[in-house]
Amino acid sequence: MQVSVDATPVEEFDLVMGNIAHGGYCVARLDGRVVFVRGTLPGETVRVRLTDTSKASHWFGQAVEVISADPHRVDPPCPVAGECGGCDFQHVDIEFQRELKQRVVAEQLSRIAGITWTGSVEAVEGSSDGLGWRTRMQYRSIKGRPGLRRHRSHDVVEVPDGGCPIAHPAGRDAAEAACRGCEQAIVMVTNCLTDNPEVSVIADGQLIAGGETMTAQVGQRRWKVGAGGFWQVHPGAAEALADAVVAGLDPHQGDEALDLYCGVGLFAGLLADRGVRVRGIEVSRQAVALARRNVPGGRFVAGRVERVLPRMKAKANLVVLDPPRKGAGKAVVQAVTRTSPRAIAHVACDPAALARDLHLFEINGYVPRSIRCFDVFPMTHHVEAVAILKPKV
Structure with missing residues (x-):
């Protein structure tokens, strides 16, 4: 089928949606070619407008009409949800959004890292309906x-x-x-x-x-953050992630810890409060200055983790790493494991990057003992995870 929009030929096809894929798309097939379709749910029959046919291996499309709807489909609360790039799942019931994210995390961990994960994506305080959360x-x-x-x-x-x-x-x-x-x-x-x-x-x-600086709070503790700097964007995210990290690491008085990609010192501060000696590395000099202010007893270095950490030749009982969306990568993983920690907390905002890093950690002698996921980006395909790794037995 070919229709015209504003005198530009646009191809539309009626397709049956397959599984959910990383990125908020469902997978369909058109004459054997994979089409990643936005605004759909698994099992639905949908009229799809092709939006990108530039790649030979796969195309992209957008739902323009739902012919057969899944019971979990709802009316989007935002009138521009299908156009704006900020949200992927406004057409999905909030509980089922977490089910879809669970499927994606499980698939990525299985396919990339060979890990079978049967956990759930946990809701956090601050946005029961998935709206009004982005700070x-x-x-x-x-x-x-x-x-x-x-x-x-x-x-x-x-x-x-x-x-x-x-x-x-x-x-x-x-x-x-x-x-x-x-x-x-x-x-x-x-x-x-x-x-x-x-x-x-x-x-x-x-x-x-x-x-220029603002106050953020987790529990009874406060941090100074830069107005244009990084802090978790969901009101309940920092506390949920911090609780998972600290509980998973089980810090002891006198432990030595590394906080990598430390930002303004969220995890470093909570570990220091438990008698842990902390060192942090962060590329942003502004964030390092605030980390020194937030955690006066810690030692913080401004620089790229992949460059600074190998030169430190440090030993650590505990390591926290919260890398950017692309993940930590081979050099950082190798440098982390050379510090011989008894436990590592890996905080990740991309399941594919997490799976790649966990595979690298396994090669270097560390395996996950727990993986928890948190729905700190409702209405989007994004999900945050905390993996606690320990040496292979």
């Missing part, structure tokens, strides 16, 4: 209003009236005000589980509202 948003201005990029595009989609539904409500008015006079804006909210959230706005690289 750091990066907007583009469009017609004087906040906008977000289309899926797999540099084009911009205007957010609906009232703001982006997954953005934390405390930052929505600030985004509207900033985008009336700038090209791009970063809006960050902290302390949002309290009655007094902090809001900072950076417009076109300049701080125009709030403070």
Whole structure:
């Protein structure tokens, strides 16, 4: 079938959806070729508009009409959900979103690392309906209003009236005000589980509202974070991940620990509070300065982990690593295992990267004793994991 949209020929086909795939797509087949389709659920029959046919091995498509719907399909709470690239699963019941993420994590761990995982994706405090949770948003201005990029595009989609539904409500008015006079804006909210959230706005690289540093809290402990820097974007994420890391490592008084990709010292601070001597490595000099402020007894180095750690020739009882989305990689994994820790906590925001790293750790003598996953990115395909590794017996 071929139809025309704005005088441009667009191909559409009725396809039956297969399994969920990493990235929020379902897998379909068209004349033997794999098509990754957005906005669908496994088992549905869907009219699909092809959006990218540039690769010989696989194509991409977007659902334009659901012919046979899965019972877990719901009406998206956002009117631009099918256009904006920020959300993948607004058409899916929130509980079933976690089931789909569980399937993806299990498939990636099995296929890449040979690990059988039967855990679940756990909900966290702060967003029972999957909305209003995102505390750091990066907007583009469009017609004087906040906008977000289309899926797999540099084009911009205007957010609906009232703001982006997954953005934390405390930052929505600030985004509207900033985008009336700038090209791009970063809006960050902290302390949002309290009655007094902090809001900072950076417009076109300049701080125009709030403070350059903000306060974030986990339990009774507080950290200073940069208005444009990294902190977990879900209100309940830092506490959930920190609890999983500390419980899994089981720190003892006098232990030596390495906090790699340490940011402003979230894990280092909690370990130090338990009598652990901590050292951290982080590429951002601003974050290192804040880590030194947040954890006065720790030692922190600014630099790339893959360059700094091999030169340290350190020994450690415990290691935490929270690498970027691409994962830690071979050089870091080898350097970590050479420190001979009794336990490693690997925090990962991409299941494929986690699986690759766990395979490398297994080659170097460490295997996971537990893997927990957390739904700290509702309405998206993303999921956060904490793997606790120990030496092979």
